[in-house]
Amino acid sequence: MTAAAHAQDHAHHDDHAHHPTGIKRWLFTTNHKDIGTLYLWFSFTMFLMGGVMALLIRAELFQPGLQFVNPEFFNSLTTVHGLVMVFGAIMPAWVGFANWLIPMQIGAADMAFPRMNNWSFYLVVPAAILLVASFFVPGGAAASGWTLYPPLIIQQGISIDMTILAVHILGASSIMGSINIITTILNLRAPGMTLMKMPLFVWTWLITAYLLIAVMPVLAGAVTMLLTDRHFGTSFFNAAGGGDPTMFMHIFWFFGHPEVYIMILPAFGVVSAIIPAFARKPLFGYASMVYATASIAILSFIVWGHHMFTVGMPAAGNLFFMYATMLIAVPTGVKIFNWIATMWKGSMTFETPMLFSIGFLCLFTIGGFSGLVLAITPVDITLHNTYYVVAHFHYVLVSGALFAIFAGVYFWLPKWTGNMYSETLGKAHFWLSVIGFNIAFFPQHFLGLAGMPRRIPDYALQFAEWNMWSSVGAFIFGFSQLLFLYVVIECIRSGRKSEQLPWEGADTLEWTHLPTPAPYHTFETAPVVK
């Protein structure tokens, strides 16, 4: 046993004192902070790519008629924009946050499986390559919408196979990442860090990881069946052989709905860290926040049918999914109310992270309300697959998930880099984003109410005005993101040194027990949490 202990010491030494430098550091790294950084930069790159596609979409939709792209390419833009934003931008960003923060917030030295952690990251890269390369193969990129419905997808070319395999690889990455996160949280907490003392960000990620493990394999199964239907003569989704295209929708949305909460739960966690810090007051209703998150996650498994009200399910099916969907408003409301109660009688200041969090609160709620409108089956009949839906999900995804990502980046940048970003530019980024975003997406509600279908490259004349506004807003919003890039780079390269505790009210372990910037290795001996 002593020999073993010795080996342990030795490995410990090796592992923690040195690490390769230069490119090897980044390629071979097993350090959670490095991997977090990789994820975050990757995510931002993909965000720009997806954003450029969005801007092409908006340019084409600026006025009626076909000016820039042909319809086939337009459909590819929409499809890959959706896939890239969901799987390339938002999800990896959250995994990046998880990597950076979870070990520091629970008092662990690293993730439970550092090598596998590296692999989780380096799997998203080939997947991204497959997705982006699919634009350049004969036939062009997937053009079926990000939901990949058969039989349309059976008709299309090579790019579909690339997309399917990309989804498989992403699934493997997500599953490994989630297992890593769950194990880290369950097994590597510092002494005294009971479950109910964990910061909410950790809680939300624990629950998110469970969602991922439960649904990514189901998505993998669904696309596997697509693949065999395409190439090996099976009839899962082909009525002539006794299958059913609707079956794909059921399986896809069994994944798809939890997927949207996968993108929003960590956002709830980030906001739950930021609002108390800037209100200088503890989070209101910690326990109910945990239970609400868990309820949302559980409910998310039984609401998928709300994407399918128009396929012709029996009335009982429609009603069940309508009721279940509406129920989600209750725990989500609890969260909104708790955040506001946290602000109530606080002593608030409004630095950029807080601004983005307040923006998140208002705009996510608008998105939640439009979701509730869509949940009402009869109303969804008239709004399904119109721009109302597009407005809904950009409110929850852009001003929800993405704004929370921005808030989190501004909040933890000092901890990550040791430097302070420019508060003036940060605030400018916030205001430009809020204004651009609302000009871009609020009018889309009106377009949807007036009956404009989504995924069309061209539209009737009565939709022209609001589309023009929407495009203008999209460009304002898009270009303000370059400002964000600038703020981050400036902060890293020449920002003023941050104080040890830049935010008066922040009280989780990474602020109270670690220097700023956080050193390469932290918590080699676990802190004790009272």
Next chain:
Amino acid sequence: MTDNMGANMLRNTLRTAATAAAASASFAATAAYDVDILPPASPIAQQIYDLHFAILWVCVGIFVIVFGAMFYSVFTHRKAAGAKAAHFHENTTVEIIWTVIPFIILIGMAYPATKTVLEMKDASNPDLTIKVTAYQWAWEYDYLQDGVKFNSLLSTPRAQIEEWDKKGEKKNADYLLEVDKPMVVPAGKKVRLLVTANDVIHGWYVPQLGVNQYGIPGFVKDTWFKADKPGTYRGQCSQICGKEHGYMPIVVVAKSPEDYATWVKEQKAASPAVMVASAAPAGAASPAEDPNKKWSADELKALGEKLYAANCLACHQATGKGVPPAFPALDGSKIATGPKGAQIALVLAGKQGTAMASFARLSDTELAAVITYTRTAWGNKAGEVQPSEVKAARKG
């Protein structure tokens, strides 16, 4: 991305910028800033309309209260205003209150919604049943009792749509929402739709009638509507169905029952030649057609050109060059210049797993015409195909 698209983009960026400037000047005068659901035109649509507004206002109310409280807090409990932070962080009573109240509000919403769902789903006892079949990219309407059957296609000219390398023609008022032959129904009668599709999923969506129903290939799904009063109601395909998804509008014309009866008579009386001349492909089973008639090559070609524009052009293009590799060129194609039999067979059966669907729904004469056209147009010199040959192939 096609080769010249980059150049197009540049040119069009400039043009768009110019339009933008011009448009914003003339904005106020012409703009249609609708912020509302279109006026409902059926009982279900009316209920949807009412539900939507009820829920919208409840949500607005909640929003104002909740964010009123938040902004009050933002303005008064700020450090700059000298606020000192309190320390409370729990209160079971309020937690219960704000769990229960939303729950009750939701029940209040669910109740009327449930009634509408049950009504929507009840397609029993219709006055009239129409089978709707979606094709890439046309709607086929088959009046099961009245024995009328026809296709309905976008009628907006391409020249108004395509502006890649030129300024498009002036757009019609109903740009993209107009068809050659609308669905005609009697107002005030319960019309049951049996919706299905031939190739991929489409959505039959007419918001003012409160209908949005996917057509799923291989399955028949039913829905219904009852138009309140005569009028024209427009909608579009609601589910992405390939490249022309944006170009498969739906127009429903509701007529008084008497006018409807007249319309049915006219349809039955009309000879298939008339239908063909309007370039709307008729159903395969047009009784008056004589497949044994021998047509001249020119006759076939002239008819075929119209049918080509309606049925094939979207993929194979007016130039016959297609959009390779997704949609092969017919100009110079091995099949369109090779033995007749192979081409007849292909167009009749389609090709599994590709966008090339079966066109067996066209009549023998129509198929002969369109095939002749593809074999003789552009650089192709392969000779004509007679209806009798198609008929023989269909049998075989």
Next chain:
Amino acid sequence: MGNAPTGGYYFAPPSHWPLVGSAALLVMAFGGVMWMNSIGGGGWIFLAGLAILFYMLFGWFGTVIRESEGGLYNKQVDLSFRWSMSWFIFSEVMFFAAFFGALFYARVYSVPWLADIDNKLLWPEYKGAWPSAGPYLPPQFTAMGAWGIPALNTFLLLSSGVTVTWAHWALKVGNRSQLILGLAATVALGFTFLGFQIYEYVHAYSDLNLKLTSGVFGSTFYMLTGFHGFHVTLGAVMLTVILFRCMKGHFTADHHFGFEAVAWYWHFVDVVWLLLFVFVYWV
């Protein structure tokens, strides 16, 4: 555990294996896409990717085994492995759930719907009785009966569950020869199962006309049994590796997570088979 949780926890040093693995998957993906679309050389590229993958697996697992035998994994690391294996198996359960879902959906919904009154418009002749190849392809196949090879295979897999447990007991009391005997029997039973399954497929194709293309019955039948068979193959290969490790003297009575992980996996494959036997072959 006792000591502070992170004290002495082994965190792996920088490693190139993950990158090799990603490269392998990228090559395999491109090769596979080319292969499926009959683009020349696709098959070879795919195989090259597979070779890289095997290289990575050998290297990575080799490292893990060395670390384990070097005593680097303390109790807490062991616990991490347990959590991770459990949740990995859960993810596999969900993967199978997708395919079982397809089977239930086809039987309970799509096939009866296709035969219902409205669908008479499209498929006037279709009766919709299971097993079915759907309304378009004439169902000239015979479904695989439950009480021939499948029942035998059930017996084989269940026995292998027993033998692996027997081996585990032996490991816990330090009885090497019984351990090796039990494992060897498990491996043998596993491969025999696979042999029978291959025989069954040949029989289905040549005598019953039951093919992957036999409508939704063929699709679900081959997808479920094939995916399961793939898991049995993985499990059997892993068991073989464990067998060799046991013969080399690896594992101790209180430190043998590698063994247990594979045993868990094997039991999981076993349970899935029971479900398959009931829902695919029997009812």
